[in-house]
Amino acid sequence: MLANTTTIVFSKWLTLSKVITSVGFFSTTISVTTFLILSFFFVRTNYENYKRYMVVFSLLGFGLATIEAAVNPVFHSYNVGFVMFSLAHPFSASTEVAFTLLLFYTGFYAATISFLTAQFFYRFLAIV
Template identity: 40%
Template sequence: MSGSYLYLVSLAQKVGKVAFVTSSLLGILFIFLTLFGVRKIFGTYKYLMVVFSALGIFLACLDAVFHPNLHFYNSGYVFFTLKTPFGLSQTCMTAILTLYTGVYSLTISMLAVQFVYRYCALFSLSYLSFFRGWKSVSWISYILFFGIIWWIGAYYLIQMDDICANYFKNEMLLRYEVLPTEVPMMMFLAFDPSDGSVRLWNASYTLLISSIMGIQYITMIYCGWNMYSKMEEKISGLSTSLKRHHRQLFKTLVLQVVSILSYS
Protein backbone atom coordinates (compact mmCIF):
# COMPACT_ATOMS: atom_id res chain seq x y z
CA MET A 1 0.00 0.00 0.00
CA SER A 2 1.38 3.39 -1.00
CA GLY A 3 2.25 5.88 1.73
CA SER A 4 1.07 8.79 -0.41
CA TYR A 5 -1.79 10.95 0.82
CA LEU A 6 -2.32 12.72 -2.49
CA TYR A 7 -5.53 10.80 -3.16
CA LEU A 8 -6.90 11.89 0.20
CA VAL A 9 -5.90 15.49 -0.53
CA SER A 10 -7.71 15.34 -3.87
CA LEU A 11 -10.77 13.85 -2.18
CA ALA A 12 -10.69 16.53 0.53
CA GLN A 13 -10.53 19.23 -2.14
CA LYS A 14 -13.60 17.86 -3.88
CA VAL A 15 -15.48 17.62 -0.60
CA GLY A 16 -14.37 21.16 0.23
CA LYS A 17 -15.78 22.49 -3.03
CA VAL A 18 -19.10 20.76 -2.46
CA ALA A 19 -19.16 22.08 1.10
CA PHE A 20 -18.41 25.58 -0.15
CA VAL A 21 -21.24 25.55 -2.67
CA THR A 22 -23.67 24.07 -0.15
CA SER A 23 -22.71 26.36 2.72
CA SER A 24 -22.69 29.41 0.46
CA LEU A 25 -26.17 28.75 -0.91
CA LEU A 26 -27.57 27.98 2.52
CA GLY A 27 -25.70 30.91 4.05
CA ILE A 28 -26.95 33.39 1.46
CA LEU A 29 -30.49 32.06 1.87
CA PHE A 30 -30.16 32.36 5.66
CA ILE A 31 -28.90 35.95 5.39
CA PHE A 32 -31.73 36.88 3.03
CA LEU A 33 -34.38 35.34 5.28
CA THR A 34 -32.85 36.93 8.38
CA LEU A 35 -32.81 40.39 6.83
CA PHE A 36 -36.07 40.33 4.92
CA GLY A 37 -38.16 37.30 5.87
CA VAL A 38 -38.07 36.76 9.62
CA ARG A 39 -39.87 39.42 11.63
CA LYS A 40 -39.29 38.05 15.12
CA ILE A 41 -35.52 38.55 14.95
CA PHE A 42 -34.73 42.24 15.01
CA GLY A 43 -32.19 44.78 16.15
CA THR A 44 -28.54 44.00 16.76
CA TYR A 45 -28.98 40.24 17.05
CA LYS A 46 -30.16 40.09 13.44
CA TYR A 47 -26.89 41.66 12.31
CA LEU A 48 -24.82 39.44 14.59
CA MET A 49 -26.34 36.42 12.85
CA VAL A 50 -25.69 37.94 9.43
CA VAL A 51 -22.04 38.71 10.24
CA PHE A 52 -21.52 35.19 11.59
CA SER A 53 -23.01 33.64 8.44
CA ALA A 54 -20.91 35.91 6.21
CA LEU A 55 -17.74 34.89 8.07
CA GLY A 56 -18.68 31.24 7.62
CA ILE A 57 -19.13 31.73 3.88
CA PHE A 58 -15.80 33.56 3.63
CA LEU A 59 -14.01 30.80 5.56
CA ALA A 60 -15.54 28.15 3.28
CA CYS A 61 -14.47 30.22 0.27
CA LEU A 62 -10.85 30.36 1.46
CA ASP A 63 -10.94 26.61 2.03
CA ALA A 64 -12.36 25.88 -1.44
CA VAL A 65 -9.95 28.17 -3.29
CA PHE A 66 -6.68 27.60 -1.43
CA HIS A 67 -7.21 24.10 0.04
CA PRO A 68 -5.20 24.35 3.28
CA ASN A 69 -4.06 21.03 4.76
CA LEU A 70 -2.99 20.11 8.28
CA HIS A 71 -0.63 17.14 8.67
CA PHE A 72 0.53 15.82 12.05
CA TYR A 73 3.83 13.99 12.39
CA ASN A 74 5.30 12.87 15.73
CA SER A 75 5.84 15.98 17.90
CA GLY A 76 4.85 18.50 15.26
CA TYR A 77 2.60 19.37 12.38
CA VAL A 78 2.62 21.30 9.13
CA PHE A 79 -0.05 23.64 7.78
CA PHE A 80 0.31 23.94 4.03
CA THR A 81 -1.31 23.97 0.63
CA LEU A 82 -0.39 22.22 -2.60
CA LYS A 83 -2.31 24.81 -4.65
CA THR A 84 -1.13 28.21 -5.85
CA PRO A 85 -4.16 29.71 -7.65
CA PHE A 86 -4.10 32.97 -9.61
CA GLY A 87 -0.33 32.71 -10.06
CA LEU A 88 0.27 33.91 -6.50
CA SER A 89 3.78 33.73 -5.11
CA GLN A 90 4.75 31.33 -2.35
CA THR A 91 5.18 34.25 0.05
CA CYS A 92 1.70 35.53 -0.72
CA MET A 93 0.21 32.06 -0.30
CA THR A 94 1.91 31.67 3.07
CA ALA A 95 0.33 34.94 4.17
CA ILE A 96 -3.07 33.66 3.01
CA LEU A 97 -2.61 30.50 5.10
CA THR A 98 -2.11 32.65 8.18
CA LEU A 99 -5.10 34.78 7.18
CA TYR A 100 -7.18 31.60 7.14
CA THR A 101 -6.35 31.01 10.81
CA GLY A 102 -7.34 34.59 11.60
CA VAL A 103 -10.73 34.21 9.90
CA TYR A 104 -11.32 30.99 11.83
CA SER A 105 -10.60 32.88 15.06
CA LEU A 106 -13.00 35.64 14.00
CA THR A 107 -15.73 33.07 13.41
CA ILE A 108 -15.31 31.38 16.80
CA SER A 109 -15.17 34.76 18.56
CA MET A 110 -18.30 35.90 16.73
CA LEU A 111 -20.13 32.82 17.97
CA ALA A 112 -19.08 33.63 21.54
CA VAL A 113 -20.42 37.17 21.10
CA GLN A 114 -23.80 35.74 20.06
CA PHE A 115 -23.91 33.70 23.26
CA VAL A 116 -23.12 36.81 25.30
CA TYR A 117 -25.87 38.75 23.53
CA ARG A 118 -28.50 36.08 24.17
CA TYR A 119 -27.36 35.80 27.80
CA CYS A 120 -27.69 39.57 28.27
CA ALA A 121 -31.09 39.56 26.55
CA LEU A 122 -32.34 37.10 29.18
CA PHE A 123 -30.53 38.10 32.36
CA SER A 124 -28.81 41.49 32.01
CA LEU A 125 -30.79 43.79 29.74
CA SER A 126 -28.73 46.84 30.73
CA TYR A 127 -25.64 45.33 29.08
CA LEU A 128 -27.39 45.21 25.71
CA SER A 129 -26.41 48.86 25.35
CA PHE A 130 -22.94 47.59 24.38
CA PHE A 131 -24.51 46.12 21.24
CA ARG A 132 -26.16 49.36 20.10
CA GLY A 133 -24.89 52.52 18.46
CA TRP A 134 -21.29 53.57 18.98
CA LYS A 135 -20.90 51.08 21.83
CA SER A 136 -21.06 48.30 19.23
CA VAL A 137 -17.36 48.99 18.76
CA SER A 138 -16.84 46.93 21.95
CA TRP A 139 -17.89 43.59 20.44
CA ILE A 140 -16.39 44.46 17.06
CA SER A 141 -13.07 45.16 18.79
CA TYR A 142 -13.43 41.88 20.68
CA ILE A 143 -13.65 39.68 17.61
CA LEU A 144 -11.03 41.70 15.69
CA PHE A 145 -8.59 41.47 18.59
CA PHE A 146 -8.67 37.68 18.71
CA GLY A 147 -8.69 37.35 14.92
CA ILE A 148 -5.68 39.62 14.50
CA ILE A 149 -3.54 38.13 17.27
CA TRP A 150 -4.13 34.58 15.97
CA TRP A 151 -3.25 35.76 12.45
CA ILE A 152 -0.09 37.53 13.62
CA GLY A 153 0.81 34.62 15.88
CA ALA A 154 0.59 32.16 13.01
CA TYR A 155 2.64 34.45 10.76
CA TYR A 156 5.52 34.95 13.18
CA LEU A 157 5.54 31.97 15.54
CA ILE A 158 5.28 28.98 13.18
CA GLN A 159 7.42 30.08 10.27
CA MET A 160 9.46 27.45 8.49
CA ASP A 161 13.10 27.19 9.55
CA ASP A 162 15.94 24.80 8.68
CA ILE A 163 15.30 22.57 11.68
CA CYS A 164 11.64 22.08 10.79
CA ALA A 165 12.35 21.71 7.07
CA ASN A 166 14.84 18.91 7.73
CA TYR A 167 12.56 17.23 10.28
CA PHE A 168 9.55 17.08 7.94
CA LYS A 169 11.48 16.59 4.68
CA ASN A 170 11.15 12.81 4.34
CA GLU A 171 7.56 12.79 5.60
CA MET A 172 6.49 15.40 3.04
CA LEU A 173 8.24 13.52 0.23
CA LEU A 174 6.57 10.26 1.25
CA ARG A 175 3.06 11.63 1.78
CA TYR A 176 2.81 14.49 -0.72
CA GLU A 177 5.83 14.11 -3.05
CA VAL A 178 7.08 17.64 -2.37
CA LEU A 179 9.88 19.21 -0.37
CA PRO A 180 8.89 21.62 2.41
CA THR A 181 10.61 24.47 0.60
CA GLU A 182 8.60 23.89 -2.58
CA VAL A 183 5.14 24.75 -1.24
CA PRO A 184 3.59 27.43 1.00
CA MET A 185 3.91 26.03 4.49
CA MET A 186 3.83 26.86 8.18
CA MET A 187 5.51 24.47 10.61
CA PHE A 188 5.16 23.59 14.27
CA LEU A 189 7.71 21.46 16.11
CA ALA A 190 7.46 21.19 19.89
CA PHE A 191 11.00 19.96 20.55
CA ASP A 192 14.36 20.40 18.87
CA PRO A 193 15.19 16.91 17.51
CA SER A 194 18.92 17.40 18.16
CA ASP A 195 18.80 17.99 21.93
CA GLY A 196 15.13 17.65 22.94
CA SER A 197 14.85 21.27 24.09
CA VAL A 198 11.52 23.08 23.87
CA ARG A 199 11.16 25.39 20.89
CA LEU A 200 9.87 28.49 22.64
CA TRP A 201 8.36 30.25 19.61
CA ASN A 202 6.31 27.21 18.70
CA ALA A 203 5.34 26.62 22.33
CA SER A 204 4.21 30.25 22.50
CA TYR A 205 1.92 29.64 19.53
CA THR A 206 0.30 26.69 21.29
CA LEU A 207 -0.25 28.83 24.39
CA LEU A 208 -1.69 31.64 22.26
CA ILE A 209 -4.26 29.62 20.34
CA SER A 210 -5.17 27.52 23.39
CA SER A 211 -5.87 30.74 25.30
CA ILE A 212 -8.01 32.14 22.49
CA MET A 213 -10.04 28.96 22.12
CA GLY A 214 -10.30 28.57 25.88
CA ILE A 215 -11.71 32.08 26.31
CA GLN A 216 -14.30 31.59 23.57
CA TYR A 217 -15.48 28.17 24.72
CA ILE A 218 -15.54 29.09 28.41
CA THR A 219 -17.69 32.08 27.44
CA MET A 220 -20.04 29.90 25.40
CA ILE A 221 -20.24 27.19 28.08
CA TYR A 222 -20.93 29.70 30.85
CA CYS A 223 -23.61 31.58 28.93
CA GLY A 224 -25.04 28.42 27.38
CA TRP A 225 -25.31 26.54 30.66
CA ASN A 226 -26.97 29.44 32.43
CA MET A 227 -29.44 29.86 29.60
CA TYR A 228 -30.17 26.14 29.56
CA SER A 229 -30.64 25.84 33.33
CA LYS A 230 -32.38 29.15 34.08
CA MET A 231 -34.15 30.13 30.87
CA GLU A 232 -37.46 28.42 31.65
CA GLU A 233 -37.74 30.26 34.96
CA LYS A 234 -36.83 33.56 33.32
CA ILE A 235 -39.36 33.29 30.49
CA SER A 236 -42.16 31.76 32.57
CA GLY A 237 -44.12 35.02 32.55
CA LEU A 238 -43.89 35.53 28.78
CA SER A 239 -46.45 34.59 26.18
CA THR A 240 -46.35 31.18 24.51
CA SER A 241 -45.03 32.64 21.25
CA LEU A 242 -42.20 34.50 22.99
CA LYS A 243 -41.27 31.39 24.97
CA ARG A 244 -41.05 29.44 21.71
CA HIS A 245 -39.01 32.25 20.19
CA HIS A 246 -36.39 32.20 22.99
CA ARG A 247 -36.14 28.41 22.88
CA GLN A 248 -35.64 28.42 19.12
CA LEU A 249 -32.88 31.02 19.34
CA PHE A 250 -31.10 28.99 22.01
CA LYS A 251 -31.30 25.82 19.91
CA THR A 252 -29.94 27.77 16.93
CA LEU A 253 -26.90 28.82 18.97
CA VAL A 254 -26.23 25.23 20.02
CA LEU A 255 -26.49 24.04 16.41
CA GLN A 256 -24.01 26.72 15.36
CA VAL A 257 -21.50 25.38 17.88
CA VAL A 258 -21.98 21.85 16.54
CA SER A 259 -21.48 23.05 12.95
CA ILE A 260 -18.25 24.87 13.84
CA LEU A 261 -16.90 21.85 15.73
CA SER A 262 -17.69 19.49 12.85
CA TYR A 263 -16.08 21.90 10.37
CA SER A 264 -12.98 22.12 12.55
Protein backbone atom coordinates in the same frame (compact mmCIF):
# COMPACT_ATOMS: atom_id res chain seq x y z
CA MET B 1 8.85 1.57 -4.20
CA LEU B 2 7.45 2.46 -0.78
CA ALA B 3 7.86 6.22 -1.31
CA ASN B 4 6.05 6.07 -4.64
CA THR B 5 3.11 4.12 -3.13
CA THR B 6 2.91 6.58 -0.24
CA THR B 7 2.80 9.49 -2.67
CA ILE B 8 -0.03 7.90 -4.63
CA VAL B 9 -2.06 7.20 -1.48
CA PHE B 10 -1.49 10.75 -0.18
CA SER B 11 -2.49 12.13 -3.59
CA LYS B 12 -5.82 10.30 -3.34
CA TRP B 13 -6.46 11.89 0.06
CA LEU B 14 -5.63 15.34 -1.31
CA THR B 15 -8.06 14.82 -4.17
CA LEU B 16 -10.76 13.71 -1.72
CA SER B 17 -10.00 16.76 0.42
CA LYS B 18 -10.47 19.07 -2.57
CA VAL B 19 -13.81 17.45 -3.42
CA ILE B 20 -15.05 17.79 0.17
CA THR B 21 -13.89 21.42 0.28
CA SER B 22 -15.72 22.17 -2.98
CA VAL B 23 -18.93 20.57 -1.73
CA GLY B 24 -18.59 22.53 1.51
CA PHE B 25 -18.06 25.78 -0.39
CA PHE B 26 -21.14 25.31 -2.56
CA SER B 27 -23.35 24.20 0.32
CA THR B 28 -22.13 27.16 2.40
CA THR B 29 -22.85 29.53 -0.46
CA ILE B 30 -26.40 28.22 -0.85
CA SER B 31 -27.18 28.17 2.88
CA VAL B 32 -25.67 31.61 3.60
CA THR B 33 -27.50 33.15 0.65
CA THR B 34 -30.77 31.59 1.81
CA PHE B 35 -30.16 32.73 5.39
CA LEU B 36 -29.35 36.31 4.35
CA ILE B 37 -32.43 36.57 2.11
CA LEU B 38 -34.64 35.24 4.91
CA SER B 39 -32.99 37.52 7.49
CA PHE B 40 -33.23 40.72 5.50
CA PHE B 41 -36.63 40.32 3.87
CA PHE B 42 -38.74 38.05 6.05
CA VAL B 43 -37.58 38.27 9.68
CA ARG B 44 -39.25 40.96 11.75
CA THR B 45 -37.92 41.00 15.29
CA ASN B 46 -37.10 43.28 18.16
CA TYR B 47 -33.64 41.74 18.50
CA GLU B 48 -31.79 43.77 15.86
CA ASN B 49 -28.39 43.32 17.54
CA TYR B 50 -28.75 39.53 17.49
CA LYS B 51 -29.90 39.68 13.87
CA ARG B 52 -26.78 41.68 12.92
CA TYR B 53 -24.66 39.26 14.94
CA MET B 54 -26.05 36.31 12.99
CA VAL B 55 -25.51 38.08 9.66
CA VAL B 56 -21.88 38.80 10.52
CA PHE B 57 -21.42 35.23 11.73
CA SER B 58 -22.77 33.81 8.47
CA LEU B 59 -20.60 36.16 6.40
CA LEU B 60 -17.54 35.07 8.40
CA GLY B 61 -18.44 31.45 7.67
CA PHE B 62 -18.78 32.26 3.98
CA GLY B 63 -15.40 34.01 3.99
CA LEU B 64 -13.84 31.02 5.72
CA ALA B 65 -15.31 28.60 3.16
CA THR B 66 -14.18 30.80 0.27
CA ILE B 67 -10.60 31.08 1.45
CA GLU B 68 -10.55 27.36 2.31
CA ALA B 69 -11.68 26.51 -1.22
CA ALA B 70 -8.95 28.71 -2.69
CA VAL B 71 -6.06 27.69 -0.43
CA ASN B 72 -7.06 24.10 0.44
CA PRO B 73 -5.04 23.95 3.69
CA VAL B 74 -3.60 20.75 5.09
CA PHE B 75 -3.47 20.24 8.88
CA HIS B 76 -1.05 18.06 10.77
CA SER B 77 -0.93 17.52 14.50
CA TYR B 78 1.84 15.72 16.32
CA ASN B 79 1.89 15.49 20.13
CA VAL B 80 1.25 19.10 21.18
CA GLY B 81 2.24 20.72 17.89
CA PHE B 82 -0.17 21.80 15.17
CA VAL B 83 1.02 22.68 11.68
CA MET B 84 -1.03 24.06 8.82
CA PHE B 85 0.32 24.35 5.29
CA SER B 86 -0.89 24.51 1.73
CA LEU B 87 0.38 22.77 -1.37
CA ALA B 88 -1.87 24.85 -3.63
CA HIS B 89 -1.06 28.10 -5.38
CA PRO B 90 -4.50 29.65 -5.95
CA PHE B 91 -4.95 31.56 -9.19
CA SER B 92 -1.34 30.66 -10.14
CA ALA B 93 -0.14 33.07 -7.49
CA SER B 94 3.24 33.18 -5.83
CA THR B 95 4.10 31.45 -2.58
CA GLU B 96 3.81 34.75 -0.69
CA VAL B 97 0.21 35.22 -1.84
CA ALA B 98 -0.67 31.66 -0.85
CA PHE B 99 0.96 32.26 2.55
CA THR B 100 -1.00 35.51 2.99
CA LEU B 101 -4.26 33.71 2.13
CA LEU B 102 -3.34 31.05 4.67
CA LEU B 103 -2.89 33.80 7.27
CA PHE B 104 -6.31 35.21 6.38
CA TYR B 105 -7.73 31.70 6.70
CA THR B 106 -6.41 31.39 10.25
CA GLY B 107 -7.87 34.81 11.08
CA PHE B 108 -11.29 33.91 9.71
CA TYR B 109 -11.13 30.57 11.53
CA ALA B 110 -10.30 32.27 14.84
CA ALA B 111 -13.05 34.87 14.35
CA THR B 112 -15.61 32.19 13.49
CA ILE B 113 -14.72 30.14 16.57
CA SER B 114 -14.88 33.28 18.73
CA PHE B 115 -18.31 34.19 17.38
CA LEU B 116 -19.49 30.62 17.95
CA THR B 117 -18.27 30.76 21.55
CA ALA B 118 -20.00 34.07 22.16
CA GLN B 119 -23.24 32.71 20.70
CA PHE B 120 -23.18 29.66 22.97
CA PHE B 121 -22.49 31.91 25.95
CA TYR B 122 -25.39 34.21 24.96
CA ARG B 123 -27.78 31.28 24.58
CA PHE B 124 -26.67 29.85 27.93
CA LEU B 125 -27.42 33.17 29.62
CA ALA B 126 -30.75 33.41 27.80
CA ILE B 127 -31.78 29.99 29.10
CA VAL B 128 -30.62 30.63 32.65
